[in-house]
Amino acid sequence: MRAWAVREPGPIESGPLEYVDKPVPDPAPGELLVQVLACGVCRTDLHVSEGDLPVHREHVTPGHMVVGRVTGLGEGAAGYAAGDRVGVAWLRHTDGTCRYCRRGNENLCPSSRYTGWDADGGYAEYTTVPADYAYPLPADVPDVELAPLLCAGIIGYRALLRAALPEGGRLGLYGFGDSAHLVAQVALAQGATVHALTRGDASQRLALELGAASAGGAYDAPPEPLDSAILFAPVGDLVPVAMRALDRGGVLAVAGIHLTDTPPLNYERELFYEKELRSVTSNTRQDGREFLALALRHQVRAKTHVYPMAEAQQALQDLKAGRFDGAAVLVS
Ligand SMILES: [Zn+2]
Ligand SMILES: [Zn+2]
Numbered sequence: 001m002r003a004w005a006v007r008e009p010g011p012i013e014s015g016p017l018e019y020v021d022k023p024v025p026d027p028a029p030g031e032l033l034v035q036v037l038a039c040g041v042c043r044t045d046l047h048v049s050e051g052d053l054p055v056h057r058e059h060v061t062p063g064h065m066v067v068g069r070v071t072g073l074g075e076g077a078a079g080y081a082a083g084d085r086v087g088v089a090w091l092r093h094t095d096g097t098c099r100y101c102r103r104g105n106e107n108l109c110p111s112s113r114y115t116g117w118d119a120d121g122g123y124a125e126y127t128t129v130p131a132d133y134a135y136p137l138p139a140d141v142p143d144v145e146l147a148p149l150l151c152a153g154i155i156g157y158r159a160l161l162r163a164a165l166p167e168g169g170r171l172g173l174y175g176f177g178d179s180a181h182l183v184a185q186v187a188l189a190q191g192a193t194v195h196a197l198t199r200g201d202a203s204q205r206l207a208l209e210l211g212a213a214s215a216g217g218a219y220d221a222p223p224e225p226l227d228s229a230i231l232f233a234p235v236g237d238l239v240p241v242a243m244r245a246l247d248r249g250g251v252l253a254v255a256g257i258h259l260t261d262t263p264p265l266n267y268e269r270e271l272f273y274e275k276e277l278r279s280v281t282s283n284t285r286q287d288g289r290e291f292l293a294l295a296l297r298h299q300v301r302a303k304t305h306v307y308p309m310a311e312a313q314q315a316l317q318d319l320k321a322g323r324f325d326g327a328a329v330l331v332s
Contacts, residue, residue, distance in 0.1 A: 003124030004312050005059040009051030012320050016049050017123075017313045022061070024126045031128045032080055033072030034088060039122035040065030040147040040178070041307075041315045041328035043234065044090070044257055048117055049316060052258045056118045062312075063122030063330070064090040064115040065150040066129075067143040077131040085143075087135035087292075088127060089150045090114050091282055107158070107282040114282075123312050125332060135288055138296055148302035148327035149295050150288075152178035156230075157186065157291035158283040159255035163228035165192055172196075172226040174218055174242050175233030176203040178327035179255060182300055183230065184210050186291075189298035195222040197245075198233075202325040206303060221245060230255050236262035243270035243277065251276045302327045 003022040010016040027033040045062040047053045066088035070080050080086060093113035094101050100108035115121045115129065137146055156179035165171050168191050173180040176198035184194050188211045196207030196215040204215035214223050218238055225247035231238055231254045239262040242252045254277070265271055294300070303326030307315040315328045 001125035002309070003061045003120070005061055006049050007059065009049060009055060012046060012049055012313070012316050015313060017062075017316070019310060022124065025120065025128050027072055027074035027077065027128050029075040030077050030132065031074040031130050032070050032077055032086065032134055033074070034066065034068035034086060034127050034129055035071045036066055036068045036122050036125060036127055036332050038067045038143040038147040038332070039063045039330045040151060041312070041319055041330060042151050042178070043319065044151070045116060045123075046316050046320055047258050053117065057120070060117060061120035061124050061127070062116040063124070063127070064088065065147045065152065066122035066127055067137065067146045067150070068122070068127065071126070079131050080134065085137045085139070086129070087137050087146065087150045088115055088122060088129040089133070089135065089154060089288060090116070091285065092119060092130055092133045104284070104286070107284050112282065123309070123330065133285065135292060141296070144304050144306055144329045144331060145302055147329045148178050148304065149182065149292060149300070152302070152327055153182040153295060153300070154283050154288045154291050155179060155255060155280065156183035157294070158287045159183065159230045159253045159280045160187060161287070162251075162253040162278050162280050163230050164251045165228040167191065169193070169227035170195070170224055170247075172222050172229035172242065172245055173207075174198070174229060174231045174238050176207050176215075177232060177325070178302070180230070180232045181206055181210060181303060181326055182295070184212060185300040186294055186298060195226065197222060200322055200325070206325045226250055229253070232256065234259050236260040239263070239277065240265055240270050243275055246275045248273040249275070251278060253278045253280050255280045304329045306331055
């Protein structure tokens with residue numbers, strides 16, 4: 001099969017990925033073999049390709065927002081049959097026995113493994129997923145629209161939970177890309193007031209189209225203090241900016257897996273009055289199931305920008321350069 005592989009991590013402009021022939025994978029016991037129909041392009045794929053994240057698997061195939069069709073089952077794989085449409089997301093293994101797993105925080109499991117980092121992902125014709133970590137998908141939503149929900153949506157939803165938005169609260173979204181535009185729809189459906197703080201006219205326009213109360217630059221002050229904020233841009237310089245924008249008791253959740261260093265925080269202006277700064281680490285399967293159900297109920301729709309699978313590297317270059325709004329999706 002044709003598949004993308006990270007030859008040597010480096011700047012995406014230099015072409016660290018190559019399009020190669022790989023054997024169609026054999027599903028291990030408990031795994032599904034999945035024919036990729038569509039695969040979303042995530043900023044984490046960029047971090048894997050550029051070396052912001054350490055190499056976990058040589059020549060890994062990135063991609064962890066896969067909508068695919070089951071074409072084979074490994075020994076003992078249960079819950080799915082050949083022909084089923086499934087979602088393959090970032091989290092693909094936890095031990096189920098550590099203190100974090102036992103208390104419902106499998107996202108913190110030290111033995112966790114991830115699709116497109118520890119195992120080959122969806123920038124390919126086929127991939128595999130442990131059946132216990134796959135998501136059943138509804139029949140009536142197109143592949144391309146579902147793909148971005150599987151990471152951008154799920155991680156964004158966990159970030160929204162971590163940001164502890166009160167009912168009817170004021171939410172600031174720093175950066176308005178794939179994840180933020182999905183979270184915004186959920187928050188608005190739940191009655192929140194949303195302010196987008198982001199570079200780029202197109203992103204600001206998209207925010208307003210979706211119902212945001214305001215859209216301004218990332219370094220601008222929002223028109224009112226925020227109860228909660230989520231930082232999607234991987235820019236540490238924005239942490240104090242967002243902390244200053246919080247009201248008393250407000251919470252900032254940093255959604256990314258990678259963030260540039262944060263400048264020092266001023267205690268009086270940026271932390272006092274019980275403001276909180278929180279990180280977001282991956283997600284639990286419970287987050288995934290909850291988000292997918294909410295997304296369907298509220299008809300959350302990804303704005304998508306479609307590329308052929310053969311142009312994955314171009315899609316990542318465009319993501320880094322901010323050349324599209326919404327979410328990029330590769331199709332086979
Ligand atoms: Zn564990
Ligand atoms: Zn992702």
